[in-house]
Amino acid sequence: MVIEAELQEVKRARDFVALAFGAWGLEDHVARTVVSELAANAIEHGSSRGDPVVVRAYQREDGSPVVEVWDRSDVLPVVGPVDLCAEGGRGLRLMEALVRAWGVRHLSEGGKVVWAMIAPVPR
Template sequence: MAESEMIVIKAELGAVREAREFVGLVFGGWGLTDYVARTVVSELAASAVVHGCGGEGHVIVRAYRREDGIPVVEAWDRSDAAPLVRPVTYGVECGRGLLIVEGLVRRWGTRPLNEGGKVVWAEIDPVPA
């Protein structure tokens, strides 16, 4: 990986703003537009806080560019449970985050962490600023 940046946020929904601002700064430093990346990291970090940490501990957010220049954003949490893309259901107010992510990114996925927990990642199309 040529370029990689990381931030640790509290497992609180209010801290998701820090992840969004962090990714905006990183993408800006790379000369890329940040709208999609900020939206995606908001969903990944919020999901990590709610489902992966239960509101306790910390979430690691990382942004990096692969050798081919494709930017990737990640959220690391302590849950081993795989994230689920839930169908759109009338009247449900949550659970659509990964559906949004799926529509915005090249691809996304998860990988386990050796020490327990998982990383949820998303590849973003690089669009010059």
């Protein structure tokens, strides 16, 4: 699915992932949290207002679900140090704790894809 780089579009990304996981018979709580973080980061840090942001969900051959978010920026996401006084900056650290694995790959046409593999939990 393609959303616009507007923060209100994060809900559409969550709803899309919930539908995909529901179709697969999988619990979607972690996936919705993960896609919220990835989409918000793509919108806030990887896009200009109105740019397209691609959200994708699929299952690997082993049944592991993967959520991906594509944006136009080549800047890689960074899990920063813990700052207990900061109001933000915890999202990637939280996501990292929830998923089996995550990473980033650059796109040949520019931009990047941030992906997260989630443990499949039946409903």
